[in-house]
Amino acid sequence: MRSSRLTLALETGAVVLPGDGPLAIFRPHIGDDLSMFPQDRVRVVQGFKPDHDHFAAQGYAVAVAGAGPYAAAMVCLPRAKAEARALLAAAAAQVAPGGPVIVDGQKTDGVDAVYKELRALRPVSEALSKAHGRLFTFAAGPDVSGPGLEDWAAQPTTIDGGFQTLPGVFSADGPDRGSVLLAQALPDRIPGHVVDLGAGWGYLSRAVLARSGVKKLDLVEAEAAALECARLNITDERARFHWADAMQFHPARAVDAVVCNPPFHAAREADPAIGMGFVQAAARMLQPGGTLWLVANRHLPYAATLTTLFTEVEEIGGDSAFRVIRAARPQRARR
Structure with a gap:
């Protein structure tokens, strides 16, 4: 489901990746197809051991936490709202200013609510809807039209x-x-x-x-x-x-x-x-x-x-x- 949205977004130009630089993929899971991205540029950020090992076995560079700076990032939205917010804050902070942050998630996991919340904070692209989910983007870095995502960062x-x-x-x-x-x-x-x-x-x-x-x-x-x-x-x-x-x-x-x-x-x-x-x-x-x-x-x-x-x-x-x-x-x- 995720791969169909990503493929469509890249083919139609709804998502345009920077020509060079590392691409962070936050929290993909076993079964997620990342082959539409150049593998040598991908940095998988995944702290769940089975998923971490799965992508490492496929030859991806994998880390428990993001280290940036990245040219772009994709956040695979989890169901937990607090975790989703923390991942979005991390991606926004670790992508070079102006670089795209791609957000992808299923409707059953709350992607519509996240989309609405983000639109209240900063400019967000139109959402691409397919396979019971949504994909959209926003630019990393500070935005003069409203607050950043610092308040969403993970706090103990x-x-x-x-x-x-x-x-x-x-x-x-x-x-x-x-x-x-x-x-x-x-x-x-x-x-x-x-x-x-x-x-x-x-x-x-x-x-x-x-x-x-x-x-x-x-x-x-x-x-x-x-x-x-x-x-x-x-x-x-x-x-x-x-x-x-x-x-x-x-x-x-x-x-x-x-x-x-x-x-x-x-x-x-x-x-x-x-x-x-x-x-x-x-x-x-x-x-x-x-x-x-x-x-x-x-x-x-x-x-x-x-x-x-x-x-x-x-x-x-x-x-x-x-x-x-x-x-x-x-x-x-x-x-």
């Missing part, structure tokens, strides 16, 4: 408990209900080496480190911004931080326990396969007597995967929307 927020978060990280306004339920259900003692799989900004990790017996904790998180928040929120010397895809993470040795509140959306629709992948990864990294502590939405079909992978599976808590599960003794012979 301190929430209850003294945790620091950033726009776009999951549950940036406070811990989600599932994580709270899982933290409450954890036993008083968790001995040995623990992995927080999909650690986010560190809420569950702090709960784990408050239990007796923990000797080492690995925080595994695919979103670089969330992991940077976790580094600030978790200062215990037992903690180690890993920017990694949870489903690809392999500890040096089998671990004693895994705690996990896996995501279940890759886009707008629920995708149970993501959570099942986290469960499978947990089973692989646990020692024979190890334990997984998991929270999941009640409607997600994890039961068959859990009973296939673990000898002991029991529900130990939750509410009407979530279930907290203890799964122990991975069945290695059956995987």
Whole structure:
């Protein structure tokens, strides 16, 4: 969908790229086709590890954060409004004054609202509508007709408990209900080496480190911004931080326990396969007597995967929307 709008915009002259200089593409995802841009000029800015690695494997120069100056940039709008604003502010600041900032997004992700907001702040091109989305441009740099986008720049927020978060990280306004339920259900003692799989900004990790017996904790998180928040929120010397895809993470040795509140959306629709992948990864990294502590939405079909992978599976808590599960003794012979 994105590629069809980009191709049309370039073919019709709705978007004209500068003749030379680097082109930044902010937050493209697996499946986005960037072949209409000259690859040697493209700089992909992506902090989500699976997407980062995907474009790096295709030969693109990839960085977690933009460094500018760029001749032009494209922002692939995310659904979260605060994150979208922060990306637009970063692109406007890092593109050379007068250079084009291309904005592309789906209507279901709020591109119409962003277009309206930007038009109130500065001159914006007419929008090209195609494939249930919109593409438009504005010029980077200060504009005499109104304020810039400085107020949209990403700013850290301190929430209850003294945790620091950033726009776009999951549950940036406070811990989600599932994580709270899982933290409450954890036993008083968790001995040995623990992995927080999909650690986010560190809420569950702090709960784990408050239990007796923990000797080492690995925080595994695919979103670089969330992991940077976790580094600030978790200062215990037992903690180690890993920017990694949870489903690809392999500890040096089998671990004693895994705690996990896996995501279940890759886009707008629920995708149970993501959570099942986290469960499978947990089973692989646990020692024979190890334990997984998991929270999941009640409607997600994890039961068959859990009973296939673990000898002991029991529900130990939750509410009407979530279930907290203890799964122990991975069945290695059956995987």
